[in-house]
Amino acid sequence: xxxxxxxxxxxxxxxxxxxxxxxxxxxxxxxxxxxxxxxxxxxxxxxxxxxxxxxxxxxxxxxxxxxxxxxxxxxxxxxxxxxxxxxxxxxxxxxxxxxxxxxxxxxxxxxxxxxxxxx
Amino acid sequence: xxxxxxxxxxxxxxxxxxxxxxxxxxxxxxxxxxxxxxxxxxxxxxxxxxxxxxxxxxxxxxxxxxxxxxxxxxxxxxxxxxxxxxxxxxxxxxxxxxxxxxxxxxxxxxxxxxxxxxxxxxxxxxxxxxxxxxxxxxxxxxxxxxxxxxxxxxxxxxxxxxxxxxxxxxxxxxxxxxxxxxxxxxxxxxxxxxxxxxxxxxxxxxxxxxxxxxxxxxxxxxxxxxxxxxxxxxxxx
Numbered sequence: 028x029x030x031x032x033x034x035x036x037x038x039x040x041x042x043x044x045x046x047x048x049x050x051x052x053x054x055x056x057x058x059x060x061x062x063x064x065x066x067x068x069x070x071x072x073x074x075x076x077x078x079x080x081x082x083x084x085x086x087x088x089x090x091x092x093x094x095x096x097x098x099x100x101x102x103x104x105x106x107x108x109x110x111x112x113x114x115x116x117x118x119x120x121x122x123x124x125x126x127x128x129x130x131x132x133x134x135x136x137x138x139x140x141x142x143x144x145x146x
Numbered sequence: 147x148x149x150x151x152x153x154x155x156x157x158x159x160x161x162x163x164x165x166x167x168x169x170x171x172x173x174x175x176x177x178x179x180x181x182x183x184x185x186x187x188x189x190x191x192x193x194x195x196x197x198x199x200x201x202x203x204x205x206x207x208x209x210x211x212x213x214x215x216x217x218x219x220x221x222x223x224x225x226x227x228x229x230x231x232x233x234x235x236x237x238x239x240x241x242x243x244x245x246x247x248x249x250x251x252x253x254x255x256x257x258x259x260x261x262x263x264x265x266x267x268x269x270x271x272x273x274x275x276x277x278x279x280x281x282x283x284x285x286x287x288x289x290x291x292x293x294x295x296x297x298x299x300x301x302x303x304x305x306x307x308x309x310x311x312x313x314x315x316x317x318x319x320x321x322x323x324x325x326x327x328x329x330x331x332x333x334x335x336x337x338x339x340x341x342x343x344x345x346x347x348x349x350x351x352x353x354x355x356x357x358x359x360x361x362x363x364x365x366x367x368x369x370x371x372x373x374x375x376x377x378x379x380x381x382x383x
Contacts, residue, residue: 033225036225036228036229037225039228039231040224040225040227040228043228053292053293053296053373053374054289054369054370054373055288055289055292055369056224057223057224057225057227057228057288058227058286058289058366058369058370060224060227060228061227061228061229061230061231061234061366062231062366063231064228064229064231064232064235065231065234065235065238068231068232068235069235069238075232075235075236078229078232079232081229082229082232083232085222085225085226085229086226086229086230086232086233086351088172089226089344089347089348089351090172090190090191090344090345090348091168091169091172091190091191091194091219092219092220092222092223092226092344093191093223093287093309093312093344093345094168094171094172094191094194094195094198094216094219095168095212095213095216095217095219095220096220096287096305096306096308096309097191097194097195097306097309098195098198098199098202098209098212098213098216099209099213099302099305099306100195100199100306100309101199101202101203101209102208102209102302103300103302103303103306106276106300106303107303107306110272110276112270113266113267113270113271113272113276114267114272114276114280114307116266116267116270117262117263117264117266117267117270117272117280118263118280118283118307118310118311118314119314120262120266121258121259121262121263121266121283121284122259122263122283122284122311122314122315122341122342123314123315123318123322123341124258124259124262125255125256125258125259125262125284125337125340125341126255126315126318126319126322126323126337126338126340126341126342126346127322127323127326127337128254128255128258128337129251129254129255129258129333129336129337129340129341129364130251130323130326130328130330130333130334130336130337130338131326131328131333132247132250132251132254132255132337133244133247133248133250133251133330133332133333133336133337134247134328134330134333136246136247136250136251137244137246137247137330137332137333140246140247142243142244142246142247144330144331144332144356
């Protein structure tokens with residue numbers, strides 16, 4: 028089922044890419060493809076059987092896919108060295124702050140509207 | 147000796163060598179990660195990037211040449227993003243039940259990420275180009291690159307900052323939220339996905355399935371929201 032699964036996944040990415048370009052949307056094709064796939068999976072439950080094994084395989088190694096871009100650090104060493112204080116402080120503080128603020132907000136609002144974790 | 151050099155000179159320009167090196171570097175990173183008992187301090191991406199960066203510097207290979215080979219791995223980011231639809235759809239019920247906290251936490255988390263990053267960098271003397279490069283750092287790589295280009299930032303540096311953001315999030319999220327006593331896996335996952343995109347999501351899936359699903363949701367939604375918020379917030383600076 029490898030070929031049908033890949034064909035379907037790439038088709039959704041392609042459709043997303045075409046819509047993104049044609050309508051000049053700020054959203055990239057793969058994100059639109061993901062939205063399309065969610066809709067399609069709800070409409071055609073059988074689709075999940077074809078796509079799921081390949082999707083799980085890809086998602087299990089999601090972090091591998093970030094390696095090529097990460098190696099780009101060698102091409103940007105000078106800019107980073109020049110602004111390393113601003114970059115490192117801003118990255119670390121803002122990322123951790125966003126996680127804490129987001130997690131507290133979610134927990135607080137969930138309690139407020141009575142949305143429990145396991146119901 | 148000259149033969150060996152000729153073979154090297156040829157292979158170093160071919161995609162095969164660097165594609166192979168990328169997979170092996172990640173394999174080494176993943177093995178060390180598993181050997182460490184899945185410690186967040188032993189990150190397979192950091193190890194792979196460090197090994198490859200060292201190899202490129204040692205051999206005097208340019209990033210361009212490396213990327214010719216590694217682009218086949220990079221390409222899979224697109225299909226992998228589409229595949230995030232599967233865990234999302236499978237957990238639609240849980241997501242619908244948490245719709246209000248999801249929407250509120252999305253806006254608060256996304257605003258916090260962009261505003262604090264720009265505010266801190268601005269206070270520390272970053273110029274306009276660097277701010278535009280930093281603004282979309284919490285969005286997933288392909289989206290962030292597009293946003294940075296629109297704002298007048300440096301796309302390749304944005305990609306690196308996005309990866310570093312994800313690593314910082316993945317590294318600290320578990321001990322930090324444990325200390326703060328946040329136990330709802332939905333909240334933990336969602337906030338991580340919003341702030342630390344795919345790398346944070348990958349980390350969330352390693353710890354808890356619910357956290358992973360909510361992290362994918364946070365990542366996908368913040369990719370959309372950052373595209374709208376980053377240009378608006380940039381006007382303040």
